[in-house]
Amino acid sequence: MNRRDRNSDDLELFELLEKLGELTDATGIPELLGRLLDIYGLKTVAYLGSGVTAQPGQSPYLAVTYSNEWVDHYKAQRFVDIDPTVQIGMRRMLPIDWDELDRADEDVRRLFGEAKEFGLGRRGISLPVHGQHGDRALVSITSDASDRDWRYLRLHYMRDFQMLALHMHQAILRLEGKTVEQARLSPRERECLLWVAEGKTAWETAVILGLSEHTVRCYLESARHKLGAANNTHAVNKAGKVGLLTQLP
């Protein structure tokens, strides 16, 4: 693959980031992924998000340039359970080069073998993304670059896609409506909920804040109503997801 001029790539990167921030619905995502393939000379790009949708226990969010055949085959074979890029990648912070993965397992070698047949590149990188409340994503790219090029390219891929992955995750969170309906809690309501989230009872919270237990209960009730929560546990979960409980040092 020919190395392109760095600065022209840079411009395209920043334009793409801007586009990601301006997306208004999910239909634009495949086109953006396609442009990534062109700009960086990649074989495939994939986004796998977990905890980005509102409902629990939902299947993960998927946006890929893979063929439908590969996606179907992957699902049918339950590859996700053994795929080291997912199993390892989702449990670390730094990006990982697929060359570093352990391929001792028979099933794993089969996975990579079949992946190649379905059009994935020989080289790959997966970049983990960590959101604010347990939401996570994994952006994986593959390439057919030569060994010599790869040594050089992988570092630049890691750098650019670290940004791209983050912005992509943010965009998808936004599109999935995770950032809307930000309920506004009063300081006292937030404070009470904060201590309840730490496992304190209403009585303990009252002592901590120097209030009557009944007052604390009232604040909690109010907070539940504002958040549309069925109980304190639900309220803590909802508030936590939108960053209302992020207490600072």
Added chain:
Amino acid sequence: MNRRDRNSDDLELFELLEKLGELTDATGIPELLGRLLDIYGLKTVAYLGSGVTAQPGQSPYLAVTYSNEWVDHYKAQRFVDIDPTVQIGMRRMLPIDWDELDRADEDVRRLFGEAKEFGLGRRGISLPVHGQHGDRALVSITSDASDRDWRYLRLHYMRDFQMLALHMHQAILRLEGKTVEQARLSPRERECLLWVAEGKTAWETAVILGLSEHTVRCYLESARHKLGAANNTHAVNKAGKVGLLTQLP
């Protein structure tokens, strides 16, 4: 400031990342921060980490190139409570340019005014980092670049420091020996906790999962013990922070 050759900067970046990965004790950090100032022509660099030490409720981890006077003054004035770079930066995913911050507040203007007197640059960016276990960090850089240069530089700073911030955080986690005592919940425990987090009662959860109410209570009790939580609310909060409620099966 003169723009340096991109590729030479790139090499230095990747060397720095490697050095960060090889650090064996915290004494090497100030030197690394100093090199960042040289390489990127910055005025200051600062790392603020929360939840990186083993014990909870500890004071945040700080590694800065600021003068001691500024750090002392900042603490004495309790600036952290009003500092928008911290208040906003710690609550978002994407980096933020200090120019975008709201400076309507009188105290905020005083903060930025005094910061300049103590040697911080006129321009700044803060980059949030999210770890796997609810740990967070904020890497802030300042510069005295001209308006024209800044427009160009900020994007490249954001890109390089996105990586640097991540690796810096990872290095500090490693040096602080942050034990990954990630509680391991059984699938059933996780499932029960998931529905309780959605506001369901034990009885409702039992119906959803096709179990007896008592069994659900047992799983929840077990989950509480594993997580060291005082009650279900506490357990949901703890599990949510570390992604136990959103991760793949």
Added chain:
DNA sequence: CCGGAATCCGGTGTATCTGCCGGATTTACG
């Protein structure tokens, strides 16, 4: 073969939560 973990089920007494009733003052905003 044995220990541990995961999957299930039942009961009981007490603590806590939740919803709903009532009241109050202060502050901010149009």
Added chain:
DNA sequence: CGTAAATCCGGCAGATACACCGGATTCCGG
């Protein structure tokens, strides 16, 4: 000047959570 929101306080009945007691089978690895 009225209205709304935030800050506080009290009580009560029923639902729910919590801890601690007991039991069971299955599966996996040492």
